[in-house]
Amino acid sequence: MYDGFAHLYDDLMNDFDYEAWFNYIQEIFHRFDKNPVDILEMACGTGNLSYYIGRERYKLTCFDMSEEMLSIAYEKLKRFKNVNILRQNMVDFHINKKFDGVISVCDSINYILDEDKLLQTFTNVYNHLREDGIFIFDINSHYKLKEVIGNNIFLEDRDNIFYTWQNYFDEEKDICEFYLTFFHTDDGENYVRFDEVHRERAYKVEEIEGLLKKAGFIKIQAYQAFSFNPPDSESERINFVAFKI
Ligand SMILES: C[S@@+](CC[C@H](N)C(=O)[O-])C[C@H]1O[C@@H](n2cnc3c(N)ncnc32)[C@H](O)[C@@H]1O
Structure with a gap:
């Protein structure tokens, strides 16, 4: 996965508006009164969202599993002193630090094929969040x-x-x-x-919610992506927001 494709990824994603995506994430922070300083972005790919997070001067740590994707991210992000890039796996990453917010966009979570591994990922995210931390991610719907x-x-x-x-x-x-x-x-x-x-x-909303709860998250919201409306049976991208307390 993501070998040669990594080098064409940005060309093929040029109809995705990552600045709008970043604005939506900022809106989520404001809506829930969060002012994060330290952000972790999982499965950052070629750094398209990371670029906007870095530009806004958040202290960002971002990681991906694919070296090819990371090499492109590095070129985009090396100008930002507030951005740290790592190679890690979402399922068992370990970073010696806690974060105010953890983010993962563009259906990266769907790449975790096994429920046990997804629970492990969510538990790992939970453990890397500070007490009032927020976790934001989206999935391709079932x-x-x-x-x-x-x-x-x-x-x-x-x-x-x-x-x-x-x-x-x-x-x-x-x-x-x-x-x-x-x-x-x-x-x-x-x-x-x-x-x-x-x-x-393909995960159903209830499956994701169940696993988030098992991992310890208390409050969970699911939205039709880029809005604050509940998803319906034909929503194609669903955005989750989960709170540690
Ligand atoms: C659809 S791309 C999205 C990339 C980026 N978030 C974006 O918005 O452009 C999915 C990404 O997930 C990464 N990925 C898949 N499974 C992963 C895992 N277990 N740990 C870390 N990264 C993973 C892939 O390498 C790829 O960069």
């Missing part, structure tokens, strides 16, 4: 992975990238497998092909 992108094929023809995306949804395991094939060119004539397989687990 509906989106099963009904919208599962068992579907997408293809896109961009300036220097042609790619296909073939998805299979395993109903027994609730796992969506993405078979990605990229053809990339620098000169418009010679194309290099590479393939990657990604897997995301």
Whole structure:
């Protein structure tokens, strides 16, 4: 996962407005009267959200598991003295510090395929939060992975990238497998092909809430992403906010 794709990731995500995403996170802080200083961002990828957090002078620690993604994040973030980049796994990360806020965006949580591992992740987040800490993350909804992108094929023809995306949804395991094939060119004539397989687990809202509670979180809110409305049966991205106390 995220090897060659890492180098095309920002090109392919250019329709995602990370500044708006950052503003939504700030709105969540304000809504719940939080003024975090130390923030941890898990699965920061190429640092698209981290850039805005760093620019706003929060003290940010961010990590990802993929070296390829981190190498791109590093180029974006090296100008910020208040940003620290690490390579860690969400499931068993250890940082010798506690945070006011932990964040993870763009369905990174769906990459944890096993419920026990997700519980371990949530418990780990809980243990890295200060007493009045807040945990904010989003998921691709069960509906989106099963009904919208599962068992579907997408293809896109961009300036220097042609790619296909073939998805299979395993109903027994609730796992969506993405078979990605990229053809990339620098000169418009010679194309290099590479393939990657990604897997995301489809979780229902109640499953996530149950695991957060088991991990110790007391109050939990679920929203249709980028709003403060409750999710409905066709919400595709769901944003969770969980509070330690
Ligand atoms: C869809 S990308 C999102 C990246 C970034 N948050 C963004 O908004 O662009 C998912 C990211 O999760 C990372 N990831 C997946 N499983 C992980 C794990 N167990 N620990 C740390 N990072 C992980 C991948 O390497 C990848 O960078």
